Amino acid sequence: MTELFPAILDAPAWNSQTDEVLRCQAVIQETHDVKTFVFTAPEPRRFLFRPGQFMTLVLPIGGEEVNRCYTVSSSPSRPYALSITVKRVPGGLVSNWLHDTLRENMDVRVLGPMGDFTCDRSEARRFLFLSAGSGVTPMMSMSRYLLDTQSGADIAFVHSARSPADLIFRRELEAMELGNAGFRTSFICEADAPFEKWHGYRGRLGAENLAQITPDFLEREVYVCGPAPYMAAARALLECSGFNMKQYHEESFDFGALLEQEPEIADTTQALADAAYTVTFTKSRREIACPSGTPVLSAARAAGMRLPASCAKGMCGTCKCKLVSGEVEMEHQGGIRQREIDQGMILLCCAKPRTDLVVER
DSSP states (O other): OOTTTHHHHHHHHHTTTOOOOEEEEEEEEEETTTTEEEOSSOOOOOOOTTOOOOEEEEEEEEEEEEEEEEBOOTTTTTTEEEEEEEOTTOOHHHHHHHHHHOTTTTTEEEEEEEOOOOTTTOOEHHHHEEEEGGGGGHHHHHHHHHHHHHHEEEEEEEEEEESGGOTTTHHHHHHHHHOOTTTEEEESSSOOBBBBBBEEEEEEEHHHHHHHOTTGGGEEEEEEESSSSHHHHHHHHHHHTTTOOOEEOOOOOOGGGGTTSOOOOOHHHHHHHTEEEEEEEEETTEEEOTTEEEEOHHHHHHHHOOOSOOOSSSSSOOEEEEEEOOOOEOOOOSSOOOOHHHTTEEEEETTEESSSSEEEE
């Protein structure tokens, strides 16, 4: 035991370019359909990231590698472990695999951390965190960080759920409120749970209950994360209330709706009319036209193809695939490692053809 602590304290930082394997150390049942997976590196490492960022998991499912993004729910102020919190989605390929398959001592490949939805560089001292469903995860990371670092921040945390049984991190949030004078938690539930009648705020987030919960919300820095309809409703609520939208921040894409709600793409109709290159997809058995200045993903979507993608910014790595032949121009934002590029991998969302292409997808 005496040798363990120096090894941990002297551990080098996690390097996303060279370190890519995490080992599951614990699986925690948060609610009936939500689990937290706690990871460490095989050798002691310190995870350096910004609260609210995400990781991309590379998982072997159905004989293929599937990439999926999950927000880190732990805090960088506790740097020797990293956790993600995942809600089981009915029919969801990755969430069901994680819930049913991932166990202690199993290794997974990852990429990251990445993302710019974070509060760590804000000069604000009063925050309002609005979340719904699994959108609670970045807010939890931010809250843990602000409290751990004794920032002195005044935090109003408002979380919405279907019922009391669906309140993720309920006990911890209540304990955080008891132990910190500047932290207040409020829950809004739409209905009772089978074995618990709900006596708190009921229904959905609205101007009336928000004013009751946080009377000074117009003066706070606001961070919002949840399903797309929830974020749209929160944004409209604040705009109609005269809120200064320069103080508003929301997660820019919805990890949970990866396949159901794909990101918007540019209109490539005119560009495709003058397309210069052909892109052949070997597994899909499709061939499309793509102009030199258009990302392959945009041209594929315009041609009616449904390809896995999430951020469409070269960050998450979800659209990564093998370039069998051809040349592309690619400017990414960390969603792919240099050695993967050297091995012929590309990100479809930011790869623009310089020649005809053959892609393994």
